[in-house]
Amino acid sequence: MSALFSTLAALFVGDLQRDRVVPASGYTSTLTSLTAAAMAFLVVFALALSLASYRLAQDWSKALEQSATLRISAPVEQLDAQVARAIEILETTPGVASARALSSEEQSDLLTPWLGVDVPFDKLPLPRLIEIVQTPDGFDPQGLRLRLTGELPSAVLDDHVRWRRPLVQAANWLSVLGVVAIGLIGLTSGAMIILAARAALAANAQVITVLRLIGATDAYIEAAFVRRFAFRTFIGAVVGTVIGAGVVALFPGEEEQAAILTGLRLSGVEWMWLVLIPPILSSIAFSATRYAANRLLKGLT
């Protein structure tokens, strides 16, 4: 951390004379800052997307563990017997860890959001719900359905796993995609800074020639350009990150959403990731400029 600090200090303070050698203005440096700002902004979103879909995948796979229900509809007098039979069947089904009938309170809790509090649920001929907790391997829904249709024709197996598993996969992929996007943004930034540095070096060919002639080492010349670009990138990246963070902060957070939809807003320590964006982008600029300068200088006497 202190090493990073001294690098940054050197970046900002620098030796002013050396920095004056490269003309201050020039739109390549403005473009570099703009590019860095745009890239940092994009990184914030890719990061938010990646983290949000990761969270989503986590939530959903947790929910997967007990996400099958069996619904039994029967005349009131047969209901209890049928529920008991269903539980017997379930307990002997491979892949079912446990099965439990929901109490009528639990059922009305589930329905209240949809029907309101005034509905007398106990007077309604509601089907009974059995919650099935699966083993990690899960059960075979087709086999279970076949067994059930024989004995309990009214039973309806609601297997959430079937449609949730691909969603979890998709969320995981989205999260990976976010990381890939961040990598690509890093590569693109590097490539763009190489181009910008090459343009700046070409525009300052005379400066470089003169510096070589009066005895400047390659390291001296490189440093003048590298510092300029790393600094510009750092400033741009800070601005882009702050704007990106501001926009992300405006998104609804996880707690304000229905449980299934997680917010794109970062939460807690996740914000700390953003602090890394400017130093990482400016070290990319540092290496990219060094690379470009090195290649150009090798061609000079």
Place this chain on the structure above:
Amino acid sequence: MSDCILCGAQAQQGSDVKSGADVIELDGVAYSYGGGELLSDMSLAITPGAFYFLTGPSGAGKTTFLKMCYAALKPTSGALKLFGQDVRTMERNDIALVRRRIGVVHQDCQFIDHLSVADNIALPLSVSGQDNWDDTTNLKELLAWVGLSHRANALPPELSGGERQRAALARAIIMSPDIVLADEPTGNVDWEMSERLLRLLLELNRMGKTVVIASHDLSLIRSAKSQVQARVLRIANKRLQLAGANL
């Protein structure tokens, strides 16, 4: 112009040519830009403290010769040593370091156009990591010595030809180099100014610096010969010849 102004600079930095070692040594050096040989089979040892003129018709290769002397060009054959170091084996870094001991007045001056004259003249100090950037006394004396005090803050493109050449000379000597190579230092100036530039170079030579001036200004050479033991080299037919007294 006062004579003792550079004495201060000299006393401060001194000259550290290794005794006995030649400043520049050529042994069978040839150079070609890709076509036929422009210069061939040149052998010469430039001794510390010597004063040379290099003459020859335009296009003979005077600038090319000087470029080899500060390692901007490497001989296509033969051996060239700068301060005892063979340029063929010199790394880029070595070349940078050896150039700090060679002050060059380029034919086209070679300034950084967005830096002031004073900054350009002091640039070799900053480049070599000597932090006297703010220690301007030396710089002020030097500016006065070349008569550019009033133009210190001007930009190089705003200077006249003669002013540019004096600024180039000031930059060439600010590091107190062991040798000064001047390529047509009086190319753009009137007789009076070229006499003045010559006096500056003679003064440097008296302080122990080796001086090589490429010029085809015969009156300048004659004027110098009356004041110093100057040797006159001529590039003719691709070769280096020592010109006789019949100049």
